[in-house]
Amino acid sequence: MAFPTQRPRRLRQNENWRRMVRETALSVDDLIVPLFVVPGEGVSNPVPSMPGVSQLSVDEVVKEAAEIQGLGIPAVILFGVPHDEDKDPEGTEAYNPEGLVPSSIRAIESEVPDLLLWADVCMCEYTSHGHCGLLTEDGEVENDTTLDLLAQAALTYAEAGADAVAPSDMMDGRVWAIRETLDQQGFLDTPIVSYAAKYASAFYGPFRDAANSAPAFGDRKAYQMDPPNVEEALREVELDIEEGADIVMVKPAMAYLDVIRRVKDTFGLPTAAYQVSGEYALIKAASEKGWVDEQRVAMESLLGIKRAGADMILTYFGKDVARWLG
Numbered sequence: 335m336a337f338p339t340q341r342p343r344r345l346r347q348n349e350n351w352r353r354m355v356r357e358t359a360l361s362v363d364d365l366i367v368p369l370f371v372v373p374g375e376g377v378s379n380p381v382p383s384m385p386g387v388s389q390l391s392v393d394e395v396v397k398e399a400a401e402i403q404g405l406g407i408p409a410v411i412l413f414g415v416p417h418d419e420d421k422d423p424e425g426t427e428a429y430n431p432e433g434l435v436p437s438s439i440r441a442i443e444s445e446v447p448d449l450l451l452w453a454d455v456c457m458c459e460y461t462s463h464g465h466c467g468l469l470t471e472d473g474e475v476e477n478d479t480t481l482d483l484l485a486q487a488a489l490t491y492a493e494a495g496a497d498a499v500a501p502s503d504m505m506d507g508r509v510w511a512i513r514e515t516l517d518q519q520g521f522l523d524t525p526i527v528s529y530a531a532k533y534a535s536a537f538y539g540p541f542r543d544a545a546n547s548a549p550a551f552g553d554r555k556a557y558q559m560d561p562p563n564v565e566e567a568l569r570e571v572e573l574d575i576e577e578g579a580d581i582v583m584v585k586p587a588m589a590y591l592d593v594i595r596r597v598k599d600t601f602g603l604p605t606a607a608y609q610v611s612g613e614y615a616l617i618k619a620a621s622e623k624g625w626v627d628e629q630r631v632a633m634e635s636l637l638g639i640k641r642a643g644a645d646m647i648l649t650y651f652g653k654d655v656a657r658w659l660g
């Protein structure tokens with residue numbers, strides 16, 4: 335009989351023992367910070383549902399990028415948030431070379447050249463209807479015509495100097511369309527970070543404040559994944575890898591830890607997870623009320639995502655984590 339010969343508590347009795355047998359570590363190397371870029375100069379608009387997160391104009395986003403790099407974080411991901419009057423049904427601003435994301439990329443690149451700049455690729459921040467692609471007359475999001483626009487947007491960001499493009503739209507075939515266009519234009523070395531398993535989640539609520547991207551009608555359930563499914567997530571990831579994805583992402587993270595684990599175990603590719611706005615807001619709100627310890631709950635959540643198999647995590651806690659890790 336094992337007891338009392340085996341007493342697992344022996345290796346937990348003090349911090350040095352715990353350090354020596356710790357299986358998972360969260361590091362600053364694992365972090366990617368999302369940034370929201372708005373028009374103007376000297377603009378820093380706090381997002382009410384995401385305390386600590388602000389929409390920033392290009393000049394301010396450069397300062398933020400410098401601070402992030404100063405904390406040792408390797409990468410940021412950029413989202414453009416144009417004014418409503420600059421949106422149209424075709425999402426033209428998504429592939430305007432003078433748009434918010436390309437302008438930010440050039441500005442950051444010249445001031446903070448070593449930071450990796452990922453550019454989110456989707457139409458919903460730029461379309462007047464707020465959907466992730468072109469609409470048919472019946473209001474359906476049309477897959478194949480949207481691919482050209484996504485490829486055009488990705489190319490625009492690569493030309494501006496993006497270190498990676500990250501399609502988040504969930505159209506079928508978009509990784510292939512983007513890879514083909516990038517390769518034809520000589521951007522062979524620009525990686526694609528694919529939001530491969532992106533679920534139609536209620537956890538995105540605060541992001542839509544931040545990115546002003548709520549659909550004007552309907553929802554995104556006809557293109558984003560149905561939350562109960564994991565086998566389908568594996569098919570989505572497999573297709574994106576076949577089409578040329580370099581990094582695959584699961585989004586959201588906390589409610590999909592099993593998906594992260596299955597994706598990592600099945601494919602072994604560098605796997606990212608997005609701790610989304612709702613996950614962040616829950617922790618922030620409960621800690622503001624004094625109901626949980628923000629730092630401990632945030633770190634435990636991120637550690638859980640890492641333990642589930644994520645190699646890297648997109649998180650609004652990025653700067654805090656870098657400081658907490660010291």
Ligand SMILES: [Zn+2]
Nearest residue numbers: 456457458466
């Ligand atoms: Zn979208």
